[in-house]
Amino acid sequence: MKTSVLALVAAAASLAAQAQPSLPATPKRPVTDTYFGQQVTDNYRWLEDLKSPETQAWFKAQGDYTAQVMAGIPGRDSLINTLVRYDALKAARITGILRRGGRYFYKKTLPSENVGKLYYRTGTTGPEVLLFDPSTYAKGKSYAVSYFLPSEDGRRLALGVAEGGAEISTIRVLNVDTKKLYPESIYPSWFGVSGWTPDGKGFIYTTQQSGDTKSMNMLLNTRSLYHTVGTPVAQDRELFSRAKYKQLPIKPEDLIYVTYSEDFKYIMGNLGGVDRRMNAFIAPATELLQPTINWKRLAAPADSVLGSVVLHDRLYLLSTKRALKGRILVTDARQPNLKTATVALPMEKRKIETISAAKDYLLATLNDGLNTTAKQFSLRTNRWEDVPLPLTGSAEMQVLEPTSNDCLLYLTSWKQPPTIYTYNPVTKEAKVSPFDTPVTYPGLADLVVEEVEVPGLDGTPVPLSIIYNKKVKRDGRAVCFMTGYGAYGISADPYFSSRTLALLNQGVIVAETHVRGGSEKGQAWHKAGMKTTKPNTWRDFIACGEYLVKNGYTSPQHLIGEGTSAGGILIGRAITERPDLFAAAISNVGLSNMLRFENTPNGPNNAKEFGTVKDSVECRALYEMDAFLHVQPGTNYPAVISVGGMNDPRVIAWQPGKFAAALQAASTSGKPVLMQVNFDNGHFTEDKKVAFRNFANMYAFALWQAGHPNFQPSPVAVK
Known part of the structure; x- marks a missing residue:
């Protein structure tokens, strides 16, 4: 019996060796930089030249290798078919x-x-x-x-x-x-x-x-x-630019745009980007086509204004200055002055997320850290009232056109597919919209949702959402897909995803972490996960993983970690700091080489969120959040799939590429490290055929490595 088992293993290994393509070689060509007296060596700087034929050949070889590995994973094609089938359940x-x-x-x-x-x-x-x-x-x-x-x-x-x-x-x-x-x-x-x-x-x-x-x-x-x-x-x-308005504090990296106010009486110019705080100016709309516009300051970043609307010459501003969960201020739109602005809605326990304007109403959405509520302010009665939402979960209010009071409500939750309602603030009635396309998905009735708070590594309570099928046992053997983001003050509000449902219906536990860097608990939560405080983001993620293991939801042999885009910092540093905690990791178009991010087209603007190498303190913070530079040779890293899009304007493809190269050279676990290269994709894509393939690849790889039975190679029969 012992001999037959050994023969089976040997034959399987031999067959796998013959079937698997060889991993493309990646030469090391060290480049050493000095940052404020500290030397940093980069072995793969040459991969940054995406126009080099050698670099292009490397990405193609990595992509081809990954595609061949993916084609051999049982369950991958079935997962694609599931995504297609779930998509077909919705009429449109x-x-x-x-x-x-x-x-x-x-x-x-x-x-x-x-x-x-x-x-x-x-x-x-x-x-x-x-x-x-x-x-x-x-x-x-x-x-x-x-x-x-x-x-x-x-x-x-x-x-x-x-x-x-x-x-x-x-x-x-x-x-x-x-x-x-x-x-x-x-x-x-x-x-x-x-x-x-x-x-x-x-x-x-x-x-x-x-x-x-x-x-x-x-x-x-x-x-x-x-x-x-x-x-x-x-x-x-030309309406608004750095070249035309040299007297205004416009930086080369500011993203400039001009909008009308809701009543078309004013135009507003904003210097936007990843910093959500408005850096904005205002002028009468009559000046739009004048040779020069007399722009007046509306709000500076120090005013911490996150949104504005105009109603009847009154400028309403959502500000977190001296109110980290937000309050609504009001001033005269003709002569805006935040110093003399009065409070239209004071801060409360719930954070104020958005403001918008209908013809006769000011609308606001609020969030308790998980669920959305809404209020409306009537210009006729001068009173705030609660908006009766039909469902509990995440809500978005949209005014159909500013000359009317007609609104749309978009509602969703972990178990509720997105539903569109019409809402009338005059009658306070919400009805399912004629544009809504109802759908019934399999397995929703069997889902359990748990909302818990996990002690962070520094003792701070971190919210964690856990979703799973009620039949799943908490014996540590279930595969768990844990995801996180934690940047720009973007919260992980409840949402429904048919892709997530495809995992849940295969017995996978899905865990959504609400790490610092988002704004689930207001702007203080965001500030606690940016620049020098960024380590809180991945350490909160690690704490959530430890909680799931300790409480029997999963085990390190079955835990998958995932981060997308800025979430690449989270997953990259989580596995370089705690490689033993994860069976597999997905870095999806992930930021991985933060010390070099300013050397990418989207990098200078992002310095507002992550920091700049031009500042000694922020430079050190960038090094700390750089997953690529924290890869250590001789380490047993989990299986990793790193994904890059060759048309990506947000995260240039060499960011995940260098991370994959470093892991391939350093890991001694024997687990695969793949670089998935999407030549028909950018940061994401609307094309469902491409998107389904992309996500099925990532999921199938991770489920294979985390031991899910539906994604394991079949035993090889030996006589």
Whole structure:
């Protein structure tokens, strides 16, 4: 018996060795930099040159290797089929609903379609009219609509079209009545159209110097311009830029955009980016086309304003200054002065998340750290009232058009698929919208949701959401998929995902961590996970993993950790600090080499969140959060799949690439380290066929390495 088992193992190993491709070689070419007296060696600096034929060949070889490994994982194709089947259960996915001139505009994607098409209908029950199909935009190429905005009369539509999963788009203009495109096209524009003039003759948009996602000029010195439909783009009028308004504190990395106020009486210019605090100016809308706009300060970053709306010449501001969970201030829009602003809604236990304006109401959403509530302020009665939400979970309020009181409510939770409601603040009634497409998914009734607080490594209570099928036993043998983010003050509010459901219905426990760096507990929670306090982010994640193990949900042999984008810091540093805690890790388009992030197109703006190498204290913090530089040779690392998109304008592909290269050279665990390269993808993609493949690959790899029985190779029979 013993001999037959050994023979079986040997035969399986031999077969695996013959079937598996060889891992591409990655030469080390050390480059040493000195930061404030500290030397740092980078063995893979050469991978940063994405235009080098050698680097391109390396990424292709890594991608080919990963694709071959993926093809051999049992359960991968079945998982893709599950995602396709779940997608087909919903009759259509409708997003981006806007009403202008009595017409409702929206994007709709059918189960049989990879990307959405643009439609409109007159009224909620009028016949549906197809406006734009991106699949017919250019033969032999794959395009998607990245954004769209109708004119106020509903007769024209500005839209962005992007190729190959990219986000850098070309602005086109559509005549709604004839469904024909106007001849002009504007490229490049990541941030698109921010507003039409009330007469519908032209629109405001933001453009940048380059559409090359590998160019350091891509996001430097952006500009806001005005375009009159039917005129040459070269004649567009510059509204707001660093070059034109040298007297204003505009930095090269600021992302510039101009919007109208809700009543079209004012225009607002904002210096945006990853810092959510407004750095904004205001002027009368009558100055839009004047040679020079007399911009007045609306809010500086020190004012900690996170949102603003105008109602009847009153400027309402959501500010966290001296109120870390937010309060709403009000001042005169004609002469804004935050020093003399009065309090319209004081801070309370719940943080104020958003404000918006209908014709006669100010609307606000609030959050207790998990669930959303809402309030409305009537200009007629001068009173705040609670908005009765139909469901508990995450809620978003959207005013259909600022000249009316008609609103939409979007509601979802861990177990509730997104549902669209119409809401009337006058009657306070919410009804399921005609645009909602109800769906019934398998397994929802069997799901259990637990909300707990876990002691962080420093004793701070960290919220943790745990979702699983009621049949799963807490004996430490279940596979657990634990994910986190923790950046920019973005909270992990409850949401429904059919991709997550595909895991849950295979007996996987899903754990959503609410680590510091988000804002679940207000702005203090964000500040406790940025720059010098960033280690709290991954250490909170580690604490959540330890809790799940200690309480029998899973074990280190079955724990998967995942982080996406800025969550790459979280997962990268979690596995380099506690490699023993995880069976597998997914770094999905993850930031992994923070000391070099400023050397990427999206890096300078992100220094506001993570820090700069130009400051000695912040430079040290960047080194601490750099997963690539914390990879140590001779360490038993978990299995890792690192993912990069070659069209990604946010996280350049060499960030996850260098991390994968370092792990492949350093790990002594014998577990695989893969670099998945998406040549038809960016940071993400709307294309369902590509997205399903991408996520199925990541999940199947991690489930294989975490011991899920449906993803293990079959035993080899030996006679």
